[in-house]
Amino acid sequence: GENVEQHPSTLSVQEGDSAVIKCTYSDSASNYFPWYKQELGKRPQLIIDIRSNVGEKKDQRIAVTLNKTAKHFSLHITETQPEDSAVYFCAASKGDSNYQLIWGAGTKLIIKP
């Protein structure tokens, strides 16, 4: 079945530096790729998503890139701040809507002051 691999499992970066988290998916029919952020003790929340007809999407300091040929997508956070410390999950789905998300294992991002 569909599988999503996420790397690294833990990422520690200096405040102000950039952070990149990568995910690889197995099902070429996947067409929707969201990223969720889960702060300690809180619920996961969508921060950005991308569809297969787009190669890149940006929202202020965060961006997601998609390479359909290689079947991987990445989250980029620039000018990291302490509030970026959290666990980030990538996911993939092959439905138009209301389809099950296949989740990555998560990346714990630590921002060092």
Added chain:
Amino acid sequence: DSGVTQTPKHLITATGQRVTLRCSPRSGDLSVYWYQQSLDQGLQFLIQYYNGEERAKGNILERFSAQQFPDLHSELNLSSLELGDSALYFCASSLNNEQFFGPGTRLTVL
């Protein structure tokens, strides 16, 4: 606040017992998803309901069952509880692709 509510917030019970977790989706959302998150672990998808019907099944144990009612709220039933069932249980709802998560129910099995 995502608009998804879950009750109870905390639940402490003993091994062998049965509990029911409840989820009310956002107004208008037809899909409800249940997830299990053990300490420092990822999101394990359990099951999805869409407009009252089971739509997708993940790694849900036979001791667990769920249903979605006509008013679209959902319940997750966990029976013959074991120590390893201790976890945070999230439900999420969606109308399109974005899933909105509830605050979770923390289950502790002693």
